Amino acid sequence: MPELxxxxxxxxxxxxxxxxxxxxxxxxxxxxxxHVPARLPRPARVAGLQRRGKHILFELPRKSLVLxxxxxxxxxxxEERDLPKHTRLVLEFPRGRVLFVDPRRLGTAEVVEEFGKExxxxxxxxxxxxxxxxxxxxxxxxxxxxxxxxxxxLGNIYVAEALFLAGIDPHRPAxxxxxxxxxxxxxxxxxxxxxxxxxxxxxxxxxxxQTPAGEAGDYAPRVYGREGLPCPRCGTAIVRVELGGRxxxxxxxxxx
DNA sequence: TCATCCCTGTGG
DNA sequence: CCACAGGGATGA
Numbered sequence: 411m412p413e414l415x416x417x418x419x420x421x422x423x424x425x426x427x428x429x430x431x432x433x434x435x436x437x438x439x440x441x442x443x444x445h446v447p448a449r450l451p452r453p454a455r456v457a458g459l460q461r462r463g464k465h466i467l468f469e470l471p472r473k474s475l476v477l478x479x480x481x482x483x484x485x486x487x488x489e490e491r492d493l494p495k496h497t498r499l500v501l502e503f504p505r506g507r508v509l510f511v512d513p514r515r516l517g518t519a520e521v522v523e524e525f526g527k528e529x530x531x532x533x534x535x536x537x538x539x540x541x542x543x544x545x546x547x548x549x550x551x552x553x554x555x556x557x558x559x560x561x562x563x564l565g566n567i568y569v570a571e572a573l574f575l576a577g578i579d580p581h582r583p584a585x586x587x588x589x590x591x592x593x594x595x596x597x598x599x600x601x602x603x604x605x606x607x608x609x610x611x612x613x614x615x616x617x618x619x620q621t622p623a624g625e626a627g628d629y630a631p632r633v634y635g636r637e638g639l640p641c642p643r644c645g646t647a648i649v650r651v652e653l654g655g656r657x658x659x660x661x662x663x664x665x666x
Numbered sequence: 667t668c669a670t671c672c673c674t675g676t677g678g
Numbered sequence: 679c680c681a682c683a684g685g686g687a688t689g690a
Contacts, residue, residue: 413684464685480685482674496674514673516685549667558686565684614684616676634684655669657682 412479414533414563415606416619416627417464420485423622425459427487428468428503432456435502440515443499449521450475463529463562468501476520477510483517485510487622513618533563534603537596544584544592551587551595552580553654564599567612570634570659572598579665580658581651605629633659 412420433454436447451471458469466485468475477485477499486494489506499510499519510517531539540561547554554560555569564572573580575598578591587595606612611627613619614635620626632642637650641661651658 416684478685480672481683482685512673513675514683516673518686553667556685567684612684616683618675619684654667656685 412464412483412611412619413565413568413606414461414464415568415603415629416611417461417466417479417563418534418607419611419627420479420622421459421461421466424485424487424508427506428456428459428501428508430456431503431505433468433470433501433503435500437500437502438498439493439500440498440512442515443510443519446475446499446519446521449473462526463532463558464565465525465529467525473521473523474525476518476522476525478518479512480514480516480518482514482618483510483512484618484620485622486624528559529562530558530560531562533561533599537561537599540596541589541592544587547584549584550580550653551578551582551584552658554584556654556656563603566656566658567631567634568599568602568606571602571632574598574633574660574665575601577665579662580653580660633661635659 436450438444438446451473454470456468460467466477486509487506488509494511496511496513497509498512501508552569555564576594606629609627609629610621611619612629613626633648636648636659638647641648641664644663646661646663648659649662
C-alpha cells in the first residue's frame with residue numbers, strides 16, 4: 411500500500427512526536443519481529459527520523475531501526491492504552507507510543523548499522539540520472555520503475571499515474587524512450603508525488619491506508635484501479651494488463 | 667527475467 | 679468461494 415508519499419507523510423507527522431525522545435521500551439507482538447527488542451541500543455534516543463525510499467529509519471546511537479510497511483503496514487501515534495487489532499510492534503515513548511500495525515504481517519523491522527546500499531536515487535530528488543540509466547535496460551519501463559535499486563520510492567499506483575501523465579505505454583522497453591519522453595517522465599514522476607503529498611496520500615476502497623492521525627488520503631488515481639472506466643483525458647476505457655506480475659493500468663490511446 | 671512465496675482481509 | 683491486493687526477497 412504505502413509508497414513514497416504515504417511513507418513521507420507518516421514520517422513528517424511522527425517526527426515531532428519522537429525527535430529527541432528516548433525509546434523506553436519495545437514490545438514485539440509478532441514472533442517475526444521478536445529479534446528487535448534485544449538489538450536496540452540503550453539508551454535509545456531518537457536523533458533523527460528519516461525516509462529512504464519506502465523505508466522508515468529511526469536513527470539511534472550507532473544504529474538505526476529500519477521499518478518497512480510493505481503491503482498493509484502503517485504507523486500510528488497513540489496515547490491510549492488499548493492497542494488496535496493487528497498491532498505488531500510497539501515503541502514506548504515518554505508521552506505516547508508508536509504502533510506498527512500490519513494485518514498481513516508482511517512488514518519488516520530490522521536493527522542495522524548501515525543501510526541503503528542497494529537503494530537507487532530517491533524519486534523525489536534530482537532525476538537527471540534517468541536519461542543515462544534508462545539506456546541500459548530492455549525491461550518494460552513499468553517494471554524498471556518499480557525496481558527500488560533503479561529508483562527508490564515508486565510503487566504500483568504512482569508508476570501507473572506517472573506513465574499516464576507522461577503519455578508512455580508501460581510495456582515500452584526502458585531503453586526505447588526518446589529524450590523528450592524521458593523529460594516528460596521526470597516531470598510526471600515529480601508531479602504525481604507532489605500531488606499525492608498535498609492530498610495526504612491515496613486511500614483506496616478498502617481503506618487500508620491512513621495517516622498516523624487516522625485520516626484517509628485524498629489522492630484520486632487517474633488510471634490505477636480504473637479498468638473499464640473512461641480515461642480522464644480522452645474517454646477511452648482504461649485497460650488492465652499484467653506486467654512484472656502486477657496489475658497494470660493504462661489508457662491505450664493516450665499512452666504510446 | 668520469471669514464478670513463487672510471504673500473510674491476511676476483502677470484494678466480487 | 680476464489681481472485682486479488684499498494685511490496686519485495688528468493689531461487690530457478
